Amino acid sequence: MNENIIPHNFSVSSKMREKLRGHPGLVLWFTGLSGSGKSTIAHALDLALYKQNIHTYILDGDNIRSRLNSDLGFSEADRNENIRRIAEVAALFADAGFICITAFISPFRRGRERARHLLPEGRFIEIYVNCPLATAEARDPKGLYKKARRGEIHEFTGIDSPFEEPVNPEITIDSSKLSVDEAVKHILSCLKKGQYGLS
Amino acid sequence: MNENIIPHNFSVSSKMREKLRGHPGLVLWFTGLSGSGKSTIAHALDLALYKQNIHTYILDGDNIRSRLNSDLGFSEADRNENIRRIAEVAALFADAGFICITAFISPFRRGRERARHLLPEGRFIEIYVNCPLATAEARDPKGLYKKARRGEIHEFTGIDSPFEEPVNPEITIDSSKLSVDEAVKHILSCLKKGQYGLS
Numbered sequence: 235m236n237e238n239i240i241p242h243n244f245s246v247s248s249k250m251r252e253k254l255r256g257h258p259g260l261v262l263w264f265t266g267l268s269g270s271g272k273s274t275i276a277h278a279l280d281l282a283l284y285k286q287n288i289h290t291y292i293l294d295g296d297n298i299r300s301r302l303n304s305d306l307g308f309s310e311a312d313r314n315e316n317i318r319r320i321a322e323v324a325a326l327f328a329d330a331g332f333i334c335i336t337a338f339i340s341p342f343r344r345g346r347e348r349a350r351h352l353l354p355e356g357r358f359i360e361i362y363v364n365c366p367l368a369t370a371e372a373r374d375p376k377g378l379y380k381k382a383r384r385g386e387i388h389e390f391t392g393i394d395s396p397f398e399e400p401v402n403p404e405i406t407i408d409s410s411k412l413s414v415d416e417a418v419k420h421i422l423s424c425l426k427k428g429q430y431g432l433s
Numbered sequence: 434m435n436e437n438i439i440p441h442n443f444s445v446s447s448k449m450r451e452k453l454r455g456h457p458g459l460v461l462w463f464t465g466l467s468g469s470g471k472s473t474i475a476h477a478l479d480l481a482l483y484k485q486n487i488h489t490y491i492l493d494g495d496n497i498r499s500r501l502n503s504d505l506g507f508s509e510a511d512r513n514e515n516i517r518r519i520a521e522v523a524a525l526f527a528d529a530g531f532i533c534i535t536a537f538i539s540p541f542r543r544g545r546e547r548a549r550h551l552l553p554e555g556r557f558i559e560i561y562v563n564c565p566l567a568t569a570e571a572r573d574p575k576g577l578y579k580k581a582r583r584g585e586i587h588e589f590t591g592i593d594s595p596f597e598e599p600v601n602p603e604i605t606i607d608s609s610k611l612s613v614d615e616a617v618k619h620i621l622s623c624l625k626k627g628q629y630g631l632s
Contacts, residue, residue, distance in 0.1 A: 245476055246483045246491070254486060277444055284445045287453060289488075291529040292445075301551075302521040305514075315504075322501040323522055330490040332529065352500075 251331035255289045259328035260430055261353055262421075264337045265346060265400060266363030267392050268378055269370035271409040275363060275417045276337035282418050283333060291327050293320055294337040308389065314345060321349030328357055341397045356430070361421065362403040367392050369410045404428070450530035454488045458527035459629055460552055461620075463536045464545060464599060465562030466591050467577055468569035470608040474562060474616045475536035481617050482532060490526050492519055493536040507588065513544060520548030527556055540596045555629070560620060561602040566591050568609045603627070 252258050262279070264272040273294055283290045299306075303319055306312040317340050327334035340346055350358040370392065371379040382390035389395040400406075405424045407417045451457050461478070463471040472493055482489045498505075502518055505511040516539050526533035539545055549557040569591065570578040581589035588594040599605075604623045606616045 246479050246489070250483060251490070254483065254488060280445050284449060284453065289453065290445070291450070291525070293525075297525065297528070301524070302518060319501060319518075323525065325500070326490070326492075326496065326522065327526075327529070329496070330526070330531065 248329050248331065251329070255331035257288055257331070257333070258430065259331045259357065260333045261324045261328050261349070261358050262333060262335045262361055263324070263340070263346065263349060263358060264335070264361045264363055265340045265403075266409070267365055267367060267370040267397055268339055268390075269373040269375055270363040270365035271407075271414070271417070272339075272363045273337045274414055275407065275409065275421075276335050278414050278418045279421055280335055282422060288333055289331065290333045290335060292335045292337065293324060293327075298323075298338075308387075310389070314342070317342070317345035318348065321345070321352055324349065325352040328353055339391050339397070341391045341395065343398045343401070346400065359405065359425070359428070359430070360400050360403040361405045361407065362400045363407050363409050363417075364399075365409045447528050447530065450528070454530035456487055456530070456532070457629065458530045458556065459532045460523045460527050460548070460557050461532060461534045461560055462523070462539070462545065462548060462557060463534070463560045463562055464539045464602075465608070466564055466566060466569040466596055467538055467589075468572040468574055469562040469564035470606075470613070470616070471538075471562045472536045474606065474608065474613055474620075475534050477613050477617045478620055479534055481621060487532055488530065489532045489534060491534045491536065492523060492526075497522075497537075507586075509588070513541070516541070516544040517547065520544070520551055523548065524551040527552055538590050538596070540590045540594065542597045542600070545599065558604065558624070558627070558629070559599050559602040560604045560606065561599045562606050562608050562616075563598075564608045 248259065264276050266272045276292060280290050280292045298320060303316050306316050317338065320336055320338060324334045324336050346360060374380060378387065378390060381387045382393040391397050405421055407420060409417060412420065447458065463475050465471045475491060479489050479491045497519060502515050505515050516537065519535055519537060523533045523535050545559060573579060577586065577589060580586045581592040590596050604620055606619060608616060611619065
């Protein structure tokens with residue numbers, strides 16, 4: 235760059251990025267107990283949106299815990315930091331004009347509220363996958379509830395650490411009653427009814 | 434989710450995401466001294482790619498240091514962690530089928546090599562914005578060199594902390610000779626010549 239050239243403002247704005255993507259950037263934040271079906275429903279929703287040519291990206295344990303957050307353990311401080319970083323990355327994807335889907339237990343209201351406040355009003359959609367503890371524990375897809383009951387893991391949400399239910403989530407799914415397909419259909423219809431810019 | 438329903442594999446793959454975006458995911462990793470022009474060229478390139486309907490996103494000090502990495506200072510450990518997280522986030526954007534542009538000094542080879550190895554072969558493009566220290570220091574857009582020379586800031590790259598030049602960068606720009614427009618044109622022509630899937 236020649237010293238005499240004054241740099242212009244070259245920035246591509248969020249609005250311009252959204253125009254290219256064809257829809258606004260959003261965060262769809264799933265929250266719920268381990269075994270509630272969050273991740274399964276989130277991935278099914280991801281696929282359904284993809285088929286509509288909507289630009290999505292999913293953040294879940296698979297691509298976060300072993301990579302960006304591989305330095306974090308499961309202490310309360312580390313779990314908070316885990317959610318803080320996920321919220322920041324999700325906000326970047328939304329700023330890029332993506333529909334970013336996150337699927338983490340995220341048991342604490344404070345962490346979820348902080349995630350919400352990183353986004354402009356109306357761009358954060360909390361999806362509570364509600365499921366009775368007994369049902370989630372009976373499923374126990376990763377055997378974690380058994381371990382927690384035996385005391386082999388500590389501060390496990392629902393057992394010896396609380397799950398703070400969302401106070402006013404945009405969408406609630408009862409995953410003990412709805413099939414995955416029904417859950418996805420319900421979410422899609424809520425997204426269409428809401429003022430989220432999806433048609 | 435009904436307990437009797439076995440979850441299917443609903444995953445949207447990187448390949449599928451790239452198909453929707455219309456081009457492969459890449460990381461364009463700018464590296465160079467403070468004042469070398471990295472950020473200005475990176476933003477101009479971002480805009481040029483945007484005009485070609487290419488899905489880009491830029492990570493720079495503005496959206497990273499004050500947000501995701503707001504817990505980090507400027508010690509060597511924190512600077513390494515800063516670059517580690519940026520590399521992980523850039524890899525997520527590339528996995529999402531984006532061309533992710535990063536603009537950070539990133540003075541250490543080890544950090545840049547680690548960033549490279551997070552991506553599949555050929556998806557990480559190191560762009561060295563080469564600029565003599567004297568030129569960068571004369572520009573001193575943020576007054577940081579002056580502060581470093583007065584000893585008010587420490588471990589400043591080029592003054593009392595080394596800049597490890599890239600050994601074999603995919604693209605080199607001499608920003609003391611090229612204008613911003615010329616630099617962007619050169620990068621675009623390298624991207625087209627390279628086997629990066631851009632036409």
